[in-house]
Amino acid sequence: MSTISPFVNPVSLPVALAVTDSDARWYAIRTRSRHEKVASRELDAQGILVYLPLVASVRQWSDRRTEVELPLFPGYAFVRVAYLSGDRIRVLQASGVVSFVGRNAAGVSIPDEQIEAIRTLLVRKVPVKDHPFLKVGQRIRVRSGCLSGVEGILVAVNGLRSLVISVEPIQRSLCINLDGYDVEMV
Numbered sequence: 001m002s003t004i005s006p007f008v009n010p011v012s013l014p015v016a017l018a019v020t021d022s023d024a025r026w027y028a029i030r031t032r033s034r035h036e037k038v039a040s041r042e043l044d045a046q047g048i049l050v051y052l053p054l055v056a057s058v059r060q061w062s063d064r065r066t067e068v069e070l071p072l073f074p075g076y077a078f079v080r081v082a083y084l085s086g087d088r089i090r091v092l093q094a095s096g097v098v099s100f101v102g103r104n105a106a107g108v109s110i111p112d113e114q115i116e117a118i119r120t121l122l123v124r125k126v127p128v129k130d131h132p133f134l135k136v137g138q139r140i141r142v143r144s145g146c147l148s149g150v151e152g153i154l155v156a157v158n159g160l161r162s163l164v165i166s167v168e169p170i171q172r173s174l175c176i177n178l179d180g181y182d183v184e185m186v
Contacts, residue, residue: 023082024049025109028101028170035096036071042094048087049080053118055128072122073172076101078115083107101169108169117150117165121174128174139186142178151186154178 031039040052053072058065071077081087088107091097100107121128124146140154140163152165161178 023084024080025083026051026078026080026112026115027107027109028076028078028167029091029107030098030101030170031075031077032096032098033075036075036077039094039096040077042096043077043079043091046090046094048091051078051080051115051119053078053122055122072118072128072174073167073170076170076172078110083109110167110169113151114165114167117152118167118174120147120150121165121176126176128176130172130174140183141186142181143184144182145180147176147181154183 029039036052040050043050054069055072056067057070058067079087079091081091088100092099099105102108126147138154139151141151142148142163150163150165152163155162155164155175161183162175163178163181163183164173164175166173
């Protein structure tokens, strides 16, 4: 099994993407409003691999400005569990967790590449912005630069090329500017 570099979970502890159970897959979970960090911390404490992508945001109050880390996808986090394991029950029993995302709340697995693409964008501090979910369009892959290998959908907005990375089960997407990147069709 190949080793993937660690990334930071919501409580800033390094966690490796590699899981020994070959049946484990990534699933999106829906959380109660503003409970993403609470649920992620509890799942992490239970030994369940959890990923809550966070982005820095500057908030202005009347007396100060503060940089805070907010969930990239409010109301969602990602867990890596085997579908038929007892971990699914532990996930659903965690504080703040509402359900798995998918038909009948059974959960739909998310390809490792989509989670890795989000992780790569955040680790490399590529500016991202929320983008409407897209189902149609040509899939592309970045061929060079720091985003080499990242795949998504090519869109053109006001004549500018952009790459949209979609996480299908939660119907959320991220959009990045492709100026200066060499891309190829997948």
